Amino acid sequence: MLERKQRKNRTDITFVLPADSPPGPVSVVGDFNDWDPHAHPLHVREDHTRAVTVALPLESSHSFRYLAAGDYWFNDESADGWAGANSLVNT
Structure with missing residues (x-):
């Protein structure tokens, strides 16, 4: 699930997942953090x-995915759309 909070010069996007699905650590990775799995752990x-909350520029689109333990990549079903195999969020 994606939560949004508009700020004066940015949009705060909070990426939200259930506590236990999938099990283990999960990070959000995307073009906003150079696909670094250590940058935004939940x-x-x-x-x-x-x-985890990420500040993104106003009026922009970003590709992202989640990365869980065991090299398990998955998308967000509540995303704004799709960019190839990735989820898409618009600010």
Whole structure:
């Protein structure tokens, strides 16, 4: 799931997953972090979901995927669209 918060000069996108699906550590990787799996790991929130927030430029589109333990790549079904094999988020 994607949560958005508009700011004056950016959009904060929060990438949210259930606490246990898939199991183990998960990161969001995309063109906004040079596909670096260490840049944006998801952390457990008080509501037991996992999330990470990334600040992105206004009026932009970005490709992303999730990377879980065991080299398991997957997309976000709530994404704004698709860019090839990747999920797409628009700000």
